[in-house]
Amino acid sequence: xxxxxxxxxxxxxxxxxxxxxxxxxxxxxxxxxxxxxxxxxxxxxxxxxxxxxxxxxxxxxxxxxxxxxxxxxxxxxxxxxxxxxxxxxxxxxxxxxxxxxxxxxxxxxxxxxxxxxxxxxxxxxxxxxxxxxxxxxxxxxxxxxxxxxxxxxxxxxxxxxxxxxxxxxxxxxxxxxxxxxxxxxxxxxxxxxxxxxxxxxxxxxxxxxxxxxxxxxxxxxxxxxxxxxxxxxxxxxxxxxxxxxxxxxxxxxxxxxxxxxxxxxxxxxxx
Amino acid sequence: xxxxxxxxxxxxxxxxxxxxxxxxxxxxxxxxxxxxxxxxxxxxxxxxxxxxxxxxxxxxxxxxxxxxxxxxxxxxxxxxxxxxxxxxxxxxxxxxxxxxxxxxxxxxxxxxxxxxxxxxxxxxxxxxxxxxxxxxxxxxxxxxxxxxxxxxxxxxxxxxxxxxxxxxxxxxxxxxxxxxxxxxxxxxxxxxxxxxxxxxxxxxxxxxxxxxxxxxxxxxxxxxxxxxxxxxxxxxxxxxxxxxxxxxxxxxxxxxxxxxxxxxxxxxxxxxxxx
Amino acid sequence: xxxxxxxxxxxxxxxxxxxxxxxxxxxxxxxxxxxxxxxxxxxxxxxxxxxxxxxxxxxxxxxxxxxxxxxxxxxxxxxxxxxxxxxxxxxxxxxxxxxxxxxxxxxxxxxxxxxxxxxxxxxxxxxxxxxxxxxxxxxxxxxxxxxxxxxxxxxxxxxxxxxxxxxxxxxxxxxxxxxxxxxxxxxxxxxxxxxxxxxxxxxxxxxxxxxxxxxxxxxxxxxxxxxxxxxxxxxxxxxxxxxxxxxxxxxxxxxxxxxxxxxxxxxxxxxxxxxxxxxxxxxxxxxxxxxxxxxxxxxxxxxxxxxxxxxxxxxxxxxxxxxxxxxxxxxxxxxxxxxxxxxxxxxxxxxxxxxxxxxxxxxxxx
Numbered sequence: 001x002x003x004x005x006x007x008x009x010x011x012x013x014x015x016x017x018x019x020x021x022x023x024x025x026x027x028x029x030x031x032x033x034x035x036x037x038x039x040x041x042x043x044x045x046x047x048x049x050x051x052x053x054x055x056x057x058x059x060x061x062x063x064x065x066x067x068x069x070x071x072x073x074x075x076x077x078x079x080x081x082x083x084x085x086x087x088x089x090x091x092x093x094x095x096x097x098x099x100x101x102x103x104x105x106x107x108x109x110x111x112x113x114x115x116x117x118x119x120x121x122x123x124x125x126x127x128x129x130x131x132x133x134x135x136x137x138x139x140x141x142x143x144x145x146x147x148x149x150x151x152x153x154x155x156x157x158x159x160x161x162x163x164x165x166x167x168x169x170x171x172x173x174x175x176x177x178x179x180x181x182x183x184x185x186x187x188x189x190x191x192x193x194x195x196x197x198x199x200x201x202x203x204x205x206x207x208x209x210x211x212x213x214x215x216x217x218x219x220x221x222x223x224x225x226x227x228x229x230x231x232x233x234x235x236x237x238x239x240x241x242x243x244x245x246x247x248x249x250x251x252x253x254x255x256x257x258x259x260x261x262x263x264x265x266x267x268x269x270x271x
Numbered sequence: 272x273x274x275x276x277x278x279x280x281x282x283x284x285x286x287x288x289x290x291x292x293x294x295x296x297x298x299x300x301x302x303x304x305x306x307x308x309x310x311x312x313x314x315x316x317x318x319x320x321x322x323x324x325x326x327x328x329x330x331x332x333x334x335x336x337x338x339x340x341x342x343x344x345x346x347x348x349x350x351x352x353x354x355x356x357x358x359x360x361x362x363x364x365x366x367x368x369x370x371x372x373x374x375x376x377x378x379x380x381x382x383x384x385x386x387x388x389x390x391x392x393x394x395x396x397x398x399x400x401x402x403x404x405x406x407x408x409x410x411x412x413x414x415x416x417x418x419x420x421x422x423x424x425x426x427x428x429x430x431x432x433x434x435x436x437x438x439x440x441x442x443x444x445x446x447x448x449x450x451x452x453x454x455x456x457x458x459x460x461x462x463x464x465x466x467x468x469x470x471x472x473x474x475x476x477x478x479x480x481x482x483x484x485x486x487x488x489x490x491x492x493x494x495x496x497x498x499x500x501x502x503x504x505x506x507x508x509x510x511x512x513x514x515x516x517x518x519x520x521x522x523x524x525x526x527x528x529x530x531x532x533x534x535x536x537x538x539x540x541x542x543x544x545x546x
Numbered sequence: 547x548x549x550x551x552x553x554x555x556x557x558x559x560x561x562x563x564x565x566x567x568x569x570x571x572x573x574x575x576x577x578x579x580x581x582x583x584x585x586x587x588x589x590x591x592x593x594x595x596x597x598x599x600x601x602x603x604x605x606x607x608x609x610x611x612x613x614x615x616x617x618x619x620x621x622x623x624x625x626x627x628x629x630x631x632x633x634x635x636x637x638x639x640x641x642x643x644x645x646x647x648x649x650x651x652x653x654x655x656x657x658x659x660x661x662x663x664x665x666x667x668x669x670x671x672x673x674x675x676x677x678x679x680x681x682x683x684x685x686x687x688x689x690x691x692x693x694x695x696x697x698x699x700x701x702x703x704x705x706x707x708x709x710x711x712x713x714x715x716x717x718x719x720x721x722x723x724x725x726x727x728x729x730x731x732x733x734x735x736x737x738x739x740x741x742x743x744x745x746x747x748x749x750x751x752x753x754x755x756x757x758x759x760x761x762x763x764x765x766x767x768x769x770x771x772x773x774x775x776x777x778x779x780x781x782x783x784x785x786x787x788x789x790x791x792x793x794x795x796x797x798x799x800x801x802x803x804x805x806x807x808x809x810x811x812x813x814x815x816x817x818x819x820x821x822x823x824x825x826x827x828x829x830x831x832x833x834x835x836x837x838x839x840x841x842x843x844x845x846x847x848x849x850x851x852x853x854x855x856x857x858x859x860x861x862x863x864x865x866x867x868x869x870x871x872x873x874x875x876x877x878x879x880x881x882x883x884x885x886x887x888x889x890x891x892x893x894x895x896x897x898x899x900x901x902x903x904x905x906x907x908x909x910x911x912x
């Protein structure tokens with residue numbers, strides 16, 4: 001049974017990674033084909049350096065991901081606190097359902113409805129250009145928000161409300177009480193939300209496709225490339241991204257298990 | 272006291288304003304487009320036209336349903352076996368399952384072409400063995416495979432995270448009460464992992480039914496899923512915004528109905544599992 | 547975590563962009579000719595994919611050279627069909643300064659008052675345009691357009707896979723080539739293959755004609771491997787597919803990679819098109835756009851483009867240049883007697899257009 005289960009896990013992982021392996025192998029192809037491997041070369045990696053379209057798109061992607069993650073974290077954390085404070089159940093569930101719409105809805109519907117909104121606003125105010133940096137940023141914040149709220153909220157529920165009261169009895173302003181008491185106890189939830197927002201934003205294609213105008217992000221550029229014959233340079237870039245993510249996750253994992261060990265040690269010490 | 276909670280409620284205000292502008296208003300604009308003609312007059316013409324695209328809806332639902340079932344069948348044992356290895360390997364496995372999600376799904380989908388093409392890896396290999404090439408690419412099968420592949424982590428992770436939280440003592444209790452392996456699974460594990468299954472199903476079905484890339488690349492553009500129809504019309508110009516909005520509306524309603532049905536199955540009002 | 551991630555990624559980006567100096571500028575001697583009055587401004591150019599010399603393999607990178615000579619930044623975006631371009635121009639999401647549509651789309655844009663007039667007397671190189679490509683039906687007074695490329699549609703095939711074939715559109719429907727055949731993934735060109743075979747008018751205003759063509763396309767679907775646009779390159783070059791209708795210029799690019807490929811113009815006739823440079827009505831930087839158009843007409847630049855793209859050039863400085871790689875190439879510049887029967891696309895009445903663009907979905911869903 002044990003062998004069977006190991007084998008099954010291995011098979012699924014093989015399925016998950018076969019295309020990734022193909023991508024990595026062909027990124028080192030010496031010919032421009034992604035079908036026939038003709039020899040080893042790193043020229044596609046060197047070529048990336050010259051590819052201004054791809055580099056600009058990477059820059060756009062990072063800017064949007066960082067900004068949208070930060071803004072949605074601030075908006076979303078505040079919202080989570082606010083929603084929990086709403087006493088009327090109808091009102092709070094109404095707000096929550098509204099919040100959840102982008103998460104539940106198909107991306108293509110979200111993307112198109114946002115595009116229609118931006119074009120409508122553009123026409124209304126006679127703007128020069130209705131799609132661009134601002135619109136793609138707004139779109140990303142919109143679809144990030146529910147994920148931030150849903151990661152912060154459970155942590156917030158676990159926080160003892162009496163602590164806030166205690167802090168305020170001791171003379172804290174509500175503002176200060178929030179920063180001194182609530183914020184530290186929900187910080188892991190906030191971090192999860194931010195990371196998730198960042199990831200979603202990095203990877204988003206469909207919604208950006210309808211809202212980005214000429215502020216093209218990396219997935220859009222890759223989409224345009226796959227409309228032609230893909231050359232190994234797209235694979236090379238994806239391989240780099242793959243290894244960066246891989247290294248980061250390993251690093252994160254190590255950090256986490258280290259801090260867990262420390263926590264365990266502390267517990268033992270306390271006993 | 273009242274003052275304090277009033278202040279706290281206000282913290283939700285920016286988010287509420289934001290959501291109204293960027294979530295609710297856009298949907299109403301779409302609704303407006305769906306029920307007007309190019310000149311802005313009220314019409315039901317767009318909605319009537321949807322009948323022309325019923326086949327697109329049909330195959331989208333069919334493909335997405337098949338893909339979801341296959342994904343569930345593949346992911347469930349995977350999640351179960353993952354809970355069986357030791358804790359540090361579990362975390363490692365979870366990461367390994369997640370990493371492909373960080374890669375651009377366009378590229379992941381595209382590299383399947385290299386594998387499945389007539390002159391691709393599988394057929395080259397078969398050719399070396401003297402076997403006639405198989406027709407793999409540009410088929411419905413390839414499209415479904417693409418859906419399964421792209422979205423399987425969204426099925427594995429929620430199921431795994433629910434299963435890993437199942438109280439071990441429950442399992443032991445069922446063993447003590449004489450359950451065999453099958454009964455233990457049917458009476459304890461399966462019901463307790465249901466919330467994970469439900470959220471997995473929604474997270475695979477929704478993107479599958481509305482995709483517009485997988486069918487183009489792996490299906491050779493030979494048919495159109497709903498997503499493809501919507502994309503085609505939006506790319507054909509403002510003449511089609513009305514009919515495309517109507518199709519999008521129907522797609523949205525369809526997804527909502529599926530959600531409601533799915534939620535019926537999850538009896539408790541748990542918040543659902545997000546990764 | 548997020549911090550580390552973003553710092554690392556930004557670091558990677560910086561290192562990449564710091565050494566982003568790989569392109570070697572060519573010695574064009576155009577500095578003196580072009581004013582730097584608009585340096586620091588920017589223009590947005592919207593062109594077909596793979597439709598400009600981009601510096602690959604030591605060729606001229608037209609946009610970079612233009613930026614260097616004039617100091618104007620070029621935002622370069624691409625589209626893959628006239629319809630996509632039209633929808634982007636129309637919805638006003640982005641304001642373009644230069645667009646390069648085909649004939650029938652230009653006619654439609656002019657009709658809808660989306661283009662502005664170009665004062666060709668201000669273009670120092672306008673006289674280089676061959677008279678054959680001036681005063682064409684869509685712009686009889688040469689007010690709105692400057693021709694960029696000329697092309698015709700033909701059929702590319704791979705004799706190694708299918709042997710010699712009949713020089714007719716019928717090859718796309720011939721059962722013996724089942725699963726080896728491609729067709730266009732855009733309605734106008736795909737309908738054209740059927741219309742030509744059935745002897746129908748490409749610009750018919752009769753829905754019955756379009757129905758006939760649609761039925762023909764539906765019948766052909768069983769034979770078809772896939773509908774493609776620029777994916778045709780990979781598929782034909784690797785032998786994944788054996789027969790594909792596409793633009794003649796692209797055949798010349800493909801045959802460089804796969805010398806087995808051959809090409810013919812079908813006997814029933816085919817479509818001829820002119821892609822021309824236009825300035826949209828709401829362009830933001832018209833002066834810079836004028837410089838860009840003039841720059842595209844420069845003999846060196848036009849030659850580099852013609853060689854890179856492989857389409858026929860309307861520029862006499864290219865056509866008459868004996869060093870031009872495709873000088874007197876018989877596919878691009880067929881002699882009078884080899885010239886196939888050709889028809890332009892015209893802008894069709896909106897009702898009919900919407901009819902066939904919707905019909906196309908039915909063909910796909912069949």
